[in-house]
Amino acid sequence: MKFLEDRIRQEGQVRPGNILKVDCFLNHQLDVALLDEIGRAFYEKYKDRGITRILTIESSGIAIACMTARYFGVPVVFAKKAKSKNLDGDVYTSVVHSFTYGRDYDITLAKKFLGPQDTVLLVDDFLAVGKAMNGMLDICGQAGARVAGIGIAIEKGFQPGGAALRKAGYDLTSLAIVDAMGDDGSITFREED
């Protein structure tokens, strides 16, 4: 989607270690008008799929999930990264490795919020190696929920997550796919089909 590529070109910053900082609008400061456009793009793509839940993972997926859920008129459910005292009862659990934080962590989702009756759209701000997404897919499998699609704002196309999900047959929509980032700060986006 051109609107997101344009914004990344204007305000994204390339940093050593293949880091793309978009904290001005996507994951520290949040531009809600942009998030709304992202939500609308996912709705246009998946509106006829009988979606019953928007699933994401805390924290930076929550904003995109909320703006997407407004269009679908369905609830958001977000997987939690830490075990809270308040999160009792039966939960689905999966283990995720974070490259950003350099450690493994559990994600949990209360069983009452996802089951075999659900058709799920998974959304997140970034897709790179795909560890967080695989954890969410694992939870959908445990729940017996149908995965209708995956909506990503920014995919790092030079990392293997997106290719693996497409090969596995998931209907993945990445609004901007970064295929290369140069030492000079340049960003190369994948051409749309």
Next chain:
Amino acid sequence: MKFLEDRIRQEGQVRPGNILKVDCFLNHQLDVALLDEIGRAFYEKYKDRGITRILTIESSGIAIACMTARYFGVPVVFAKKAKSKNLDGDVYTSVVHSFTYGRDYDITLAKKFLGPQDTVLLVDDFLAVGKAMNGMLDICGQAGARVAGIGIAIEKGFQPGGAALRKAGYDLTSLAIVDAMGDDGSITFREED
């Protein structure tokens, strides 16, 4: 606000240790229509205050902040709880004690997103002892930003956070104030003035 009290009566669950679970609609599964009503209520209250930023803290404040920011047409900024490798540069930092998780943690906010030119509305899902809110106020103080108001969905009125903030002169709006929770699951709300 009656809409939120009604929803808490219908779906909130009282648990030992003064825990009020509202994970069906506020902080694990998210009812975006309810969040939108919360955002609109904050807008009605603070729309004439020249708000330039909605400030909250990850994770469960993000959804309310986004729905509030839509009405104001201003960005959300959320304080982060963990130090990410991606969060470089100058940051404001404050220490917060979490009773839910039983530990201290740092919250950080990039300096470029908050400064003396800002007039801030702080929002969060819960206010109890007020540790997270005090951390955010500390960051506003470091930034030299003006705090125009504080919007809370659910205040635990039997804990000291709300009273302390009102005594300190903050314009605090809590949409539902729980004054007591009984062992039988009953919930007593404070009467509106």
